[in-house]
Amino acid sequence: SLHKAYLTKEDKYIKKSSLDSSVADKKPLAKFITLTDQVILKQLNQQFPQVQHEFDLTQLKDAELLQNIIQSGRCFWKNCYRPPLNFEETEQTAKEMLKVSGQFYIAIYQNTVFQFQQNQQTQRTSQIIDTKKEIIPKLSIQTVELHHNLLTNLHQETNIAKVTFLQNQKEFSFQDLSDGKIHADAKLLEMMARHLRQIEKLDSMYAHFELILLKEFHINDRYLDVDFREFVLLLVALKHEGWQIEIHKSFKLKQVxxxxxxxxxxxxxxxxxxxxxxxxxxxxxxxxxxxxxxxxxxxxxxxxxxxxxxxxxxxxxxxxxxxxxxxxxxxxxxxxxxxxxxxxxxxxxxxxxxxxxxxxxxxxxxxxxxxxxxxxxxxxxxxxxxxxxxSKINQLQDINPPENLKASLRHYQLNGISWLQFLRENELGGILADDMGLGKTIQVLAHLLHEKNHKRLKKPCLIIVPTSLLSNWQDEINKFTPQLNTITLSGTNRHKFLKNIEQYDIVITSYGTFNRDVKKLKEYNFYYLILDEAQTIKNSKTQIAKAVSAISSDHRLCLTGTPIENHLGELWSLFNFLMPGFLGSLKQFETIYKIPIEKQSDTDRQADLRKRVEVFMLRRTKQQVAKEL
Known part of the structure; x- marks a missing residue:
């Protein structure tokens, strides 16, 4: 009978549903039907033209069909909780064997189907190999086409290596040994095994293809699915070990x-x-x-x-x-x-x-x-x-400062505003990491004023700062950009302002207050979310790091006066806030960058990381801009 089953982690089959022989005719063919299944189903349909679920094997005329069914490794006696049936050939039957069909008998206690072969009374002549002389291993490399007469749509070429041995101009294989064509003593077996160990990296054909396709191949034929470079190195090594290498004219190895x-x-x-x-x-x-x-x-x-x-x-x-x-x-x-x-x-x-x-x-x-x-x-x-x-980020032109900005900006500060504009235009986040005292705050305020002048600032910007910097931000806004309508959330009266938060251009709050108000602030979508002293979220697992990442905003920006290039965990945490996924997950980042750089001093990987993040980090030191100060 035919069944669909699935294979458990314990390598046991469990029946899922019943099938009939029409499953082979359905288009498209079900994915679970293997090439072996296709051959067996076609052979069944040839012998049993009517669609059916169960088949009377005593009426079977095709010995190859029963052999294919048993050798599929998915043929069971009565139920699939038992191991699959084995297949062997024998020259004698026993009383405890039950006849299945023709020359096939089953020994239930051995879980084996035997094919009875009458003793032909012919004496095989085995070739004797002289073990006093060295045998020469030979590798014949060729391209073959896998085929089966019932699989007309199968057109698959593969590269193989046939393994044989030479002695006195005579050639023999391991298959000849199995078939009894040559006589092998312990010394010959050891000699052959020693050579075969030298090609153990090459898989057997039987490890890659279904048995139904391998009837023309020997047990020791090898499948060539190796890297081109590895393949060439292997051939050189084998030749050095005394192997004879033959490249058949059929061999196709295209390296592009x-x-x-x-x-x-x-x-x-x-x-x-x-x-x-x-x-x-x-x-x-x-x-x-x-x-x-x-x-x-x-x-x-x-x-x-x-x-x-x-x-x-x-x-x-x-x-x-x-x-x-x-x-x-x-x-x-x-x-x-x-x-x-x-x-x-x-x-x-x-x-x-x-x-x-x-x-x-x-x-x-x-x-x-x-x-x-x-x-x-x-x-x-x-x-x-x-x-x-x-790719044009390194060719930025300084923009004109907002006319209503009540401050004069230095060249490097104008360049900073251009950089902020570039990030905004391309919907990217960034880290402004100028040295302390170089005016990160004024650059951000000029940028936001530019946005308001161009009617893009239609939602509030949320700026989160350490408590000690609250008054500093408010003072600079009042002094340089009073046009930006601002509210500072602090103290017990702050909740009455939360209801009207959308009428402000800038909302300033401290990290501590933000943590307490995060549920309410999560209800809004901000134009900008800006973190001052962003190293506050250097540990991505902290509550504050998770909280700021939960706020919805069109753009994100980090400010820090602390160089973070050499603090890789902090770098990942900031970028995970700015552009989640940009540096991968923390585990991926540690595998690809952190461990090689910190533990293996991998300068190439360090250069890769620097190149990857440099677009999104703008850092000028006082020494670099000393002439402008």
Whole structure:
């Protein structure tokens, strides 16, 4: 009888539902039906034309069909709580065996089906190998096509290595030993085993393909699915060990360097800010999405971001694509979600939010440095032009200060306002980290006044500061930007102002007061959320760090006079507030940056991180701007 079942973690099958032979004719074919199932179902339909669930095996005429059913590893006696039936050939039957069909008998107590082969009374002549002479191992590398006469749609080429041994111009295999064609004593077995251990990194064909496809292959034939670089090194090493290497004329090993990159961006739905990214290379005019290959390389340990080797990926047609290490490292260190267990969706695409466009820009810039052509974009949302805009941050022109600003600004302060405008235009967050005394407050106030003058400041800006700086902010607003309508939330009377908070341009509060008012403040959407002395949230696990991240705002900004480049935990916490996900999860950040930099003194990784965040950090020291002071 036919059943659909699922395999438990304990490697036991549990029946889910009953099936009949028509399941093979349904289009599209169910995903759970394997190639072996397809062959068996076609053989059943040939012998039992009527659709049925149960089959009378005593009427079976095709010995190969019963053999295929048993060797599938999913044939059970009466119920699947038992182990699957085994299959053996025998030259004699026993009384306790029950006849199944034709020459097939079942020994229930052995859980085995035996195929009875009459003793032909012919004496095999076994070739004797002279163990006094050395045997020479041989590797014949070729490309073969997997096929089965009942699987007409199967067209799959694969690279294999056939393993044989030579002595006195005679060639024999391990299969010949199993078939009794050669006589082997302990010394010969040891000699063969020693050579086979040298290729143990090459998997058996039986580990990768269903048995139904392997009837023409020997037990020791090896599947070549190795990295191109590893493959060449292995051949050199084997030749040095005395192996004879034969490259068959059928062998196809295409190694193509990936130099032309593309990116496809599609929307998950028109109302959402979430998008799907496909990133890949162009090979012979065809797009090859490399994201699933990168995920596989991470999970199998095939690619180490700390190593400097290129990555080779193999396509179904046998083509090997070589991807330069620097490109893979940039992708993995920027698109950190690829390290997650379920990083890609069902279409093998990576999901990201619109505020993460800067990460695509950074990937693009890195890939184009060593590409023959610019990265080809295909998207509905013009991310390519947005990405191009982000590359202009180092070419900012100073803007004119607001005419109604009651202060004269120095050149570096005008540059700071231009930088703040750039971040706002591109919907990005940033850290203004000038030395104390260089006027971070006046730069922020001039920027907000500029926004009000251009009628963009239509909602209040929430500025959270240490208690000791409350009066300082209020004083500077009164002195330099009195046009900004401001309220300071402090004291027991502050709650009466919360009801009318939307009529103000700026709302100032302390970290302590904010913590007490956070539930009420979460009801509003602010134009800007600004943290002064932002190192207050350096520990991302604290209540205050979680609270500020819960506030809704169009833009976010951090101010600090403390250099944070060398405090990586603090750096991650601030960016997690500014642009959640930009540096990945804390675990990803620690794996990719914190541990290599702090514990392994990895200067390359440190340079990668600096390059990644430098756009969003503006820090001038007093020494740098001394001439303007």
């Amino acid at each position: 360097k990936a130099n032309n990159w593309y990116a496809n961006v599609t929307s998950q739905d028109k109302q959402s800010n979430w998008f799907d990214l496909e990133l890949g290379v162009m090979i012979d005019g065809q797009q090859v999405n490399i994201l699933p290959f990168l995920v596989k390389a991470i999970k199998t340990g095939k690619f180490d971001i700390n190593d400097h080797s290129d990555l080779s990926i193999k396509l179904e047609d046998g083509t090997n694509i070589g991807i330069q290490h620097h490109a893979v490292r940039q992708i993995l260190s920027t698109l950190t979600e690829l390290y997650d267990e379920k990083s890609l969706n069902k279409n093998n695409r990576l999901q990201f939010s619109s505020n993460q466009i800067i990460r695509l820009s950074q990937v693009q810039k890195s890939l184009e440095q060593n590409s023959e052509t610019p990265l080809q974009w295909s998207d509905e949302f013009d991310f390519s032009s947005k990405s191009e805009n982000l």
